[in-house]
Amino acid sequence: MSTKHPRPDDNPWVFSTRELGRRPGTQRTVQRTVPAPDGDAEIGLAGVITIPGGSDVELDLSFESVTEGVYVSGTAHARLEGECSRCLDPISDEVDIRIGELFAYPDSATEETTDADEIPRLVEERIDLTQQVRDAVVTDLPMAPLCTPDCPGLCAGCGARWADLPPDHGHETLDPRWAALTERLPTTE
Template sequence: MSTQPNPWLFSVREMGRRPGIMRTATRTIAAPGADDPDAAIGLVGVLAVPPGSDIALDLRLESVSEGVYVSGTASAQLTGECSRCLDELAEDVVERIEELFAYPDSLTEETTDSDEIPRVVDDHVDLEQTVRDAIAIDLPMAPLCSEDCPGLCPECGERRADLGPDHRHETLDPRWAALRERLS
């Protein structure tokens, strides 16, 4: 078992359940998935935050009557490949974080299911799922290197962007093959 503290946990103990108390936090965390590819944010090989790469968090934690409201941004770099031409992609992403973590024994905790709103547990908020959701929800199903990417030629498999405008393949109806052999 690892003795390293969980970098996704932020202490809210000093807020003491007093509405109006606010603090800021910045932290750079290694993206999950280095040990377990299934834990990666996104789909590795299609478009994902590379396992072990940096995710920068710039947050504001505010104590409100029902819990701790966390707002701010999560910044990371995505890598993958274009779904049309299979070229490598790399782009920076900045996602907005806005989440209420319910205090134990609050009305919010009592009236919501545990999978609806995250909870403050042992005076800590765990932002891993919140950050994962913020980044993954905006990932495109079919990432593109550019909106007008022409893709690959279905005949030869070359990138159409690299081929000239006069690139063509002779297509012969198989019913005419015998005539072509006779004339050659």
Template sequence: MSTDRTPRPSRHEARAADARAAANPWVFSTRELARRPGIMRTVARTVPGPGADDPEKAIGLVGVLAVPPDSPVELDLRLESVTEGVYVSGTARARLAGECSRCLDELDEEIEVRVEELFAYPDSVTEATTDEDEIPRLLDERFDIEPTVRDAIVLELPLAPLCRDDCPGLCQECGGRRADLGPDHGHETLDPRWAALRERLPSD
């Protein structure tokens, strides 16, 4: 005999939850797993990168290196029912855009990160013994994978991205790219004590 006393949502509540989930492509349903440990399914989905309405919500380091708001994120996930919730694992792939921290050239590259997260049942021991910011919860048999993907990508990003490891950067005098200026590039330096005298002498 089942001892699960968790209240089940009404048909109207379930439809409303389905509508909310459909409006957010980062939300996945776990209803097919039906709280049966060992049951597993795989899902693949391409979702739009967040930040189209508010650039500050873009994934990454805004102004340095981030997923462009109009760039999709490809998710390949495995959803596995366990005793305490649903364990989600897989990969997330996305395009990154930004600029080199030395020469300011535009950067355009791909990133793939590993995603692993346990989403706890709301009435589980895990839910009772942990804070929500430690282990996320399932809500209406659904989970939002965006925070997990966001954290995984940000942790992989360099604080000072480079176009190449040996990028020479910019000339401090003229601002030109040292890679284009050549090895003989330089600027005449004049002792400031002679500056006033030079102004009085003929230019030739």
């Protein structure tokens, strides 16, 4: 029994460069809407803010053949979902990122003089943009997203949202060093 492996053409994040050949200056543009990866491959900061798996990522790209490979430039647009880092309310936003990446041809001087983790490679005249979009989105995301710039967060004493509490809300805190003294002194009521 053989396991069917998906062809690269089945992955909407993979683009063919065959029609560009290796003719520097040849260019083509592509607009494509692709589903965001989900699960472990989700794009964003897991547990903080991400592009929801399966949601649309709109790509507007230009592929240009250059001497050493194919230069990909353009933009990606997607919806973000996460939670406010102060009050934990759900938030949603949108992200627009710029992409600019050279994919080296096999047997080019660039391929021979760089590591694969420095400059990505064309594989069988195809480019997989998943990692480039992921890297661009993650570097553009806030590390601590907020629902509003002045979000007051949560009360440290009870965990309620400060925005929902009355202005005079507070908790009496007693310095533990004085706790034994309060047990010996009479209370006045």
